[in-house]
Amino acid sequence: MLTKAPRGTKDVVPSDSYKWQHVEELFREVCEKFGYKEIRTPGFEHTELFERGVGETTDVVQKEMYTFEDRGGRSITLKAEGTAPAARLFIENKLYAEAQPTKIFYITPVYRYERPQKGRLREHHQFGIEVYGSESPAIDAEVISIVSTIYNKLGVKDIELHINSIGCPQCRKEYNKILKEYLSDKLDKLCKTCNSRYEKNPMRILDCKNESCQAELEDAPLMVDYLCDDCKVHFESVKEYLNELGIDFVVDPKIVRGLDYYTKTAFEFISKEIGAKSTVCGGGRYDGLIEEIGGPKTPAVGFGMGIERLLLTLENNGIEIEEPTGPDVFVVTIGERAEKEAFKLLYKLRNNNISADKDYLDRSIKAQFKYSNKINATYTIVIGDDEIEKDVVTLKNMKTGEQEEIKLSNIVEILKNKLGR
């Protein structure tokens, strides 16, 4: 127990962290280009925020939250997803009073008590974006284009964008009536989950993964065919903007959202890797959320992307993130005085923007060279007590094997030159 991380959690070990750093740097870089600023929200929130913000009828709230009472008797829930806390931040900090739209992003761990499987953990990490304050379909397209940009920059090709419009509370009300009528004589053939959704979330029945349910739903009425004029124009416009950017998509009328505050655009990026199709990123518009949790009526759109899942996608696509190089310099020391001199030298090099390291295990000279090789140092410097006396050290280029003698007192300048710093 003591030396095992809890089920559904995973360490990032030193030899792997460069992959995380690479994708996180990419997120930040892309967000910066698109004009999005980072937010950080607490690791836990009042349980009510998720109940209201994610929806009491959802699996997340009903089965998957890490909820506990704190020592003050408050009901607290570990961050179960990124959107509700971001919306809370938007309201609490009155960002709506600033120039709109508010464009934000986050990289955060989230906690859900799920059955752990590949790329899906109880603590997993999410990269997400939210835009508040704009109804423009151009913003929907911009948000989608951020995901495309990220996949493109990473070289992921096996990915398909599916989009849909799920209407607004007005046209959905009409549609729900029609859908319920259609389903009314099929209920005994639909599964238990479908039946439980009939009253509150009939649209989510379309989403049932059960094959026998899907067989019953083949000619079900679809929301896209019942959009009101406003929703129709919006959807057409989103598609136009995507076409302008040359972003391919398929309209997938079976993408649904279960809750009233989701509106208009819904999209998913589907990975086709190794036969099985799976959603690797999902998002859309949610013009009703901010009001739902107590803020002023504010349109919103966003997406969330699992980082573990993204790394798995890269792996499955054979995309390798370049491993970082070793230190610029490894200092091999011969003798006690040299060791002290080297220790000082490291500090000087590091403070001059040159990465450097030395041995700390009293290794033999041979073993120090071996270690320098192992950590992939670009140069190795050899310092012995005699060399200090003569103000010369040997500099070895570890790639070419070339060696030369250089002045110890000039070492920073010489290395800066060689390394182009």
Ligand SMILES: [Zn+2]
């Ligand atoms: Zn509508």
Ligand SMILES: [Zn+2]
């Ligand atoms: Zn079903």
